[in-house]
Amino acid sequence: MIDVITEFGVSGVPVVSDDNRVVGVISEADLLPMPHPAGTVYGQTSNAAAGTAGALMTGPS
Secondary structure (H helix, E strand, O other): OHHHHHHHOOOEEEEEOOOOOEEEEEEHHHHOEOOOOOOOOEOEOEHHHOOOHHHHOEOOO
16 A cells, blocks of 8 residues: 555555445555554554554545
8 A cells, every 4th residue: 555655646545345336545644653642552553554454444434
């Protein structure tokens, strides 16, 4: 995803289902490191550690 975003100069890419329906978007913000509130343990990574696009993407609520 990072390669697509940087190569094409876009801020996000759609996530589509098997039948080509848009089900969400993966944006630059989804790939940025998560903020660490006071008292939390550093070393937690970002949303990018998600194993699937569905776990990473921003979707309808």
